[in-house]
Amino acid sequence: MKVGIIGLSSVGKSTLFQLVTGAPPAPPSGRPEPRLGIARVPDTRIEALAKLYSPKKKTLATIEYVDVPGVSKGEGSALVDLPALRNIDALVHVVRAFESEVVPHPEGSVDPLRDAAMLDLELILADLGAVEKRIERLDANIKKAKKAEDVAERELFQKMKEALEAEKPLRDVAFSDEERRKLRNYQFLSEKPVLLAINMGEGQIRDAAGILKSSGLEGFVASRPHLALCPVSATIEAEMSELSAEDATAFLEDLGLAEPGLHRVIRTSYALLGLISFLTAGEDECRAWTIRRGTSAQQAAGEIHSDIERGFIRAEVVAFDELVSLGSLAACREKGSLRLEGKEYVVRDGDVINFRFNV
Ligand SMILES: Nc1nc2c(ncn2[C@@H]2O[C@H](COP(=O)(O)OP(=O)(O)O)[C@@H](O)[C@H]2O)c(=O)[nH]1
Numbered sequence: 001m002k003v004g005i006i007g008l009s010s011v012g013k014s015t016l017f018q019l020v021t022g023a024p025p026a027p028p029s030g031r032p033e034p035r036l037g038i039a040r041v042p043d044t045r046i047e048a049l050a051k052l053y054s055p056k057k058k059t060l061a062t063i064e065y066v067d068v069p070g071v072s073k074g075e076g077s078a079l080v081d082l083p084a085l086r087n088i089d090a091l092v093h094v095v096r097a098f099e100s101e102v103v104p105h106p107e108g109s110v111d112p113l114r115d116a117a118m119l120d121l122e123l124i125l126a127d128l129g130a131v132e133k134r135i136e137r138l139d140a141n142i143k144k145a146k147k148a149e150d151v152a153e154r155e156l157f158q159k160m161k162e163a164l165e166a167e168k169p170l171r172d173v174a175f176s177d178e179e180r181r182k183l184r185n186y187q188f189l190s191e192k193p194v195l196l197a198i199n200m201g202e203g204q205i206r207d208a209a210g211i212l213k214s215s216g217l218e219g220f221v222a223s224r225p226h227l228a229l230c231p232v233s234a235t236i237e238a239e240m241s242e243l244s245a246e247d248a249t250a251f252l253e254d255l256g257l258a259e260p261g262l263h264r265v266i267r268t269s270y271a272l273l274g275l276i277s278f279l280t281a282g283e284d285e286c287r288a289w290t291i292r293r294g295t296s297a298q299q300a301a302g303e304i305h306s307d308i309e310r311g312f313i314r315a316e317v318v319a320f321d322e323l324v325s326l327g328s329l330a331a332c333r334e335k336g337s338l339r340l341e342g343k344e345y346v347v348r349d350g351d352v353i354n355f356r357f358n359v
């Protein structure tokens with residue numbers, strides 16, 4: 001899973017990218033972006049399982065982030081052919097809410113709702129350009145030889161063009177399976193789910209909910225599917241990353257926060273992608289595995305190894321909460337909480353699974 005970090009310049013994209021992935025700051029010489037990094041998806045359940053199993057290894061699920069150069073107004077098309085953004089699954093749009101005398105804002109003033117809407121429009125216009133180009137090409141082909149598949153594709157692209165001209169992002173357009181199949185080899189930016197990461201100043205984060213409401217951002221997101229909102233303060237996160245775990249916890253409590261903002265950013269982008277985790281637990285390793293919501297037990301087994309998928313017999317499943325409250329698999333078995341599920345079973349978030357297989 002890959003997530004692109006986009007936004008205007010100097011909004012805190014690279015700062016957040018470094019904090020989320022643990023990448024060092026880019027060297028001062030040369031262009032710092034694009035950069036690729038990997039973040040671990042915070043999951044307190046792995047620690048809890050480790051208490052039961054004392055494993056040699058603990059492994060969290062991961063998500064890949066790409067930091068790209070800032071977009072200016074009217075130049076969203078710069079994102080279209082960026083190789084670093086190829087095959088991304090979602091976007092994090094970093095929006096500036098923090099005030100600062102020293103960091104210039106490319107639009108001259110801080111207005112997060114304006115910027116959120118502006119970049120959304122940039123994505124729409126970038127896609128419109130690509131769609132129009134494709135329609136021109138199809139028209140030329142149809143003129144030469146009227147192939148049915150070209151005519152059908154032209155119809156689909158015309159539908160997309162009309163949506164985009166009405167300033168509707170492709171993520172809000174309903175496509176049939178057949179249409180989706182036709183679009184498989186294309187990538188459209190306005191089709192990706194977007195997490196708006198609102199970068200707030202230190203003074204603002206205490207009243208994050210109020211600011212999201214009064215700025216109009218909450219309303220902006222409420223009427224749009226596949227958009228999510230997450231307040232974060234890059235400055236606070238940067239300060240916290242320098243602290244010991246104990247001091248960081250005290251700092252969070254002082255701010256009235258339950259968890260670091262970075263955790264929220266990573267977890268929200270994970271959820272926005274429709275991803276969940278199933279868990280495996282043992283003395284060798286306690287681990288979280290990433291699957292899409294709706295994945296069957298047999299497909300989930302394939303995440304671990306194709307042999308386990310191929311030779312799938314049964315999945316022994318227990319919900320994480322139950323395992324932790326009963327204390328061991330043996331106790332779960334005794335109480336009847338350990339279920340034997342077949343290959344069609346739809347895996348749930350937090351299922352602790354042991355696959356039985358035969359190859
Ligand atoms: N005051 C303040 N400055 C920030 C914050 N986040 C980033 N900056 C500063 O803004 C400038 C641009 O940050 P950077 O992460 O490089 O932005 P990018 O252009 O979006 O990648 C840097 O000088 C950062 O130190 C913030 O939350 N508050």
Ligand SMILES: [Mg+2]
Nearest residue numbers: 013014033069
């Ligand atoms: Mg940057």
